[in-house]
Amino acid sequence: MAVPNLPPPVDLSNETKKAIIDGLKKVIEVFQAKGVLDKAVTYGRVIHEPEVLHAFIQTFRAQRALVDAIVQAPDKKPVRDEVTPLVCGVTLEQVQQLLVKTCAKFYFDKDRTEPETVVRTVTTKRFLFFTKTEQVESKAGPTADDRKNREILRYLAFDWQLPLLPAFKDMIYQQVAELGDDMVALNTFDGIEALSQLDPAVIKKAKGTAGPDFTNIVAERPQAIPGVAAWNRDMYVFYRSILGVKAFEFFARDKYFFNVAAELDKPMARAYGDVLCFIHADNLMEMQRLNIDKTEVLIEGLRQALGDTLPQVMALPNFAKEILRRLVESLLHMSQEKDQMLVATSLTCKAIQPQILEWLSKQR
Secondary structure, eight states: OOOOOOOOOOOOOHHHHHHHHHHHHHHHHHHHHTTSSOTTOOHHHHHHOHHHHHHHHHHHHHHGGGGTTTSBOTTSOBOOSSSSOOTTSOOHHHHHHHHHHHHHHHHHHTTOOOOOEEEEEEEEEOSTTOEEEEEEEEEOOOOHHHHHHHHHHTTOOOGGGGGGHHHHTTSOHHHHHHHGGGGGGOOOHHHHHHHTTSOHHHHHHHHHHHGGGHHHHHHHOGGGHHHHHHSOHHHHHHHHHHHGGGHHHHHTSOHHHHHHHTTOOHHHHHHHGGGGGTOOHHHHHHHTTSOHHHHHHHHHHHHHHHGGGHHHHHTOTHHIIIIIHHHHHHHHTOOSOHHHHHHHHHHHHHHTHHHHHHHHHHHO
């Protein structure tokens, strides 16, 4: 998944800000006059309510031809892309960034309480031996939430980030600081929620293990971060190479599974391939009784027989004792060549396919 780049920074003058605000108000008026925007949508709601801003941006994208007379370049030609400078000197992507940041700041601040007043006793020396003691009130400094919110605002620029604001609120400053520029890669509510439960030290360890690939983990599956942190660099690179993007499914698995998978050497892990993304630890332990050739034979036989239902079957722990064990026992006693074993095992798996599917239906 491609990670978007933040728009180039821009120093907004008061004149530029006024032009953007005036332009936004005119766009709202045109959309309302054309019946594509509800009359209840005001400028104030657009910059204060994330849901309203998100919906407004979608309307703008779908109906931008209606405001060609407003959204123009310096040569008076309509602007239909995100990167052409407008009359006011900024691009549409920069305007969107300004709106998203403004709206997010209001959202973060709405539950914010006033800084606590701190009372200090100050003693000052006066003439000769005389001193003066008095109580001095001052406002407390920024809270951890204040620092976190300011840091998050640095990475907000896109409309799809607006529905994620509630999840961002659950993060702590140390997590945001540890992610740094990879904050832009966070793109799902569930992913942010999972990351917000992590010790910042775990995030740091995963970054060191994955290197530049850490950005892809954040974008694809932040739930994999604890798993990445549990492996060393060499094994991370190995599993990434044999599983591709599915490696993030593998690394998102639980510690119990990792304890079993850690017993696999690299050739055996390669034989399992993407099965490692869904096989239950109990089934993996049962199959570890087989050598690499018989493992490959059994996996291929089950793939041929079960097709798309293989992940569902192999993910259930009861499969180990109730069906898989008999297949493993059968292979343990085979002494034919690998090709012959594959033929026999495939026939066996296809023969018991109805039994497996019936068993599967009873597990739900």
